[in-house]
Amino acid sequence: MKKDLTIKLGQVSEFEIRLLKVFKSVVEAGGFAAAETELSIGRSTISIHIARLEQRLGLKLCRRGRAGFALTDEGLVVYGLMKELFSSLEAFRSGVNALHVELTGELRVIASDAVCMASRARIPEAIRRFAQQAPDVKVLLDVKALTDIERMVLNDEADVGFIPYHRQFDGLCYVSLYSDRCHLFCGRQHPLYGVEDSDELLAKVLHAKVVHAGVQTSPAVGEQLADMNKAAISYFYEARLAMLLSGVYVGFMPDNYVQGYIDSGELWSLVPTRKFYDLGVAAITRAHGKSNRARELFIRIVQELHGDSD
Numbered sequence: 001m002k003k004d005l006t007i008k009l010g011q012v013s014e015f016e017i018r019l020l021k022v023f024k025s026v027v028e029a030g031g032f033a034a035a036e037t038e039l040s041i042g043r044s045t046i047s048i049h050i051a052r053l054e055q056r057l058g059l060k061l062c063r064r065g066r067a068g069f070a071l072t073d074e075g076l077v078v079y080g081l082m083k084e085l086f087s088s089l090e091a092f093r094s095g096v097n098a099l100h101v102e103l104t105g106e107l108r109v110i111a112s113d114a115v116c117m118a119s120r121a122r123i124p125e126a127i128r129r130f131a132q133q134a135p136d137v138k139v140l141l142d143v144k145a146l147t148d149i150e151r152m153v154l155n156d157e158a159d160v161g162f163i164p165y166h167r168q169f170d171g172l173c174y175v176s177l178y179s180d181r182c183h184l185f186c187g188r189q190h191p192l193y194g195v196e197d198s199d200e201l202l203a204k205v206l207h208a209k210v211v212h213a214g215v216q217t218s219p220a221v222g223e224q225l226a227d228m229n230k231a232a233i234s235y236f237y238e239a240r241l242a243m244l245l246s247g248v249y250v251g252f253m254p255d256n257y258v259q260g261y262i263d264s265g266e267l268w269s270l271v272p273t274r275k276f277y278d279l280g281v282a283a284i285t286r287a288h289g290k291s292n293r294a295r296e297l298f299i300r301i302v303q304e305l306h307g308d309s310d
Contacts, residue, residue: 012085019053020082022046023061027079031069103134107294109141110149111162113236114254115281116141120178121162122305129301137294145235146215153284159295160302165280166218175283175299177306180254184210184224184275185267189247193268202271211240211249220277224252254279 022039029035032043032050039046054061061075071079107130115121127139144152146166152158154171165176184205186192192208195201209231216222232249234240237257243249245261250270261267283302285295 016053016056019049019056020085022049023053023079024082024086026050026062026069027071027075032064102136103294103297104136105294106138106140107134107160107298108158109139109160109162109298110144110152110158111141112146112149112164113143113238114164114180114257115162116143118180118254118256118281120180120256121281122302123162126298126302126305129305130298133301134294134297143236146213150284153286156286156289159285159292160298161284163282163284164218165282166216166221171287172284173287175285175303175306177281177283177302179278179280180256182252182254182277182279183272184250184252184270185244185258185262186250186270187245187247188266188268189245190250190268192250192270193247195270197271197273202274205250205270205275208250209248211243211251213240218277218279221252221279224275224277252277 022035025038026032026035026046029038032046035046036043050061057078059074059078060072061078062072063070109123109127111121111123116123123141127141130137131139146163149158149161149163150169150172153161154169162177165174168174186208190208192201192204195204206227207229210225210228211232211234212225212230213221213235214233215235232243234243234251237253240251241253241258241261244251244253245266252275253267255262258267262269283299285299
């Protein structure tokens with residue numbers, strides 16, 4: 001067969017795949033006769049299949065006759081390309097089948113204390129749904145400081161982190177979840193407790209001892225603290241709440257976190273129209289690295305939960 005330079009192979013269909021499998025069997029068996037047993041078809045049928053393949057490709061693939069079976073130069077190239085094609089198809093098949101294999105291993109989740117039990121974060125619900133879909137995955141949940149969470153996710157020491165959304169690192173992916181309104185509070189024993197909003201109260205607030213996180217979680221937080229008397233540091237909300245209840249310090253807290261203390265009269269909001277900020281919360285994952293099906297499933301569940309929320 002003379003090579004037809006006008007022929008270009010279009011889309012490879014199931015028809016070409018079947019012909020290539022016949023060609024593969026013939027080459028690896030060493031000839032038409034030897035391939036009969038493996039293919040369970042006669043020599044004449046094999047010859048028709050090879051002729052059709054050569055016609056489809058516009059190439060002479062092999063020579064057969066008294067001298068025996070031999071591949072042409074083009075046949076050798078096609079055989080090599082065919083092996084790559086079948087290898088890719090097998091890799092695709094194996095990859096798709098792997099998606100149906102039950103998830104195992106560990107899922108390492110780490111959150112700031114403000115987020116872990118916040119009702120709006122819906123972490124318990126996310127874990128419940130994840131456990132239903134991946135019951136064989138061991139879930140590890142811990143609470144850490146903001147900077148530790150970012151570092152651990154970046155270093156692949158944790159799979160998913162929940163943090164106050166305050167800055168972006170190139171190596172992290174962020175899923176925005178919700179925003180918390182934070183006000184300035186004092187405890188029942190503080191001298192400013194119960195004082196109504198006024199310019200005079202604001203002046204006293206600016207001189208009062210304030211307890212803060214010790215890290216700038218957002219520019220808005222920095223602006224609110226800039227003109228205040230920063231006298232104590234307490235990163236975790238639970239510890240900061242104890243400082244406020246002592247009656248010695250004032251400090252910012254998320255309204256949702258301390259609502260029960262507000263309702264019971266244990267905390268009082270100071271100059272609420274002037275001393276407040278909004279703090280976003282996000283789930284973070286590592287931007288680069290190997291695929292992690294457990295992590296991807298958990299993040300998808302978190303996105304679904306917050307897509308349903310207001």
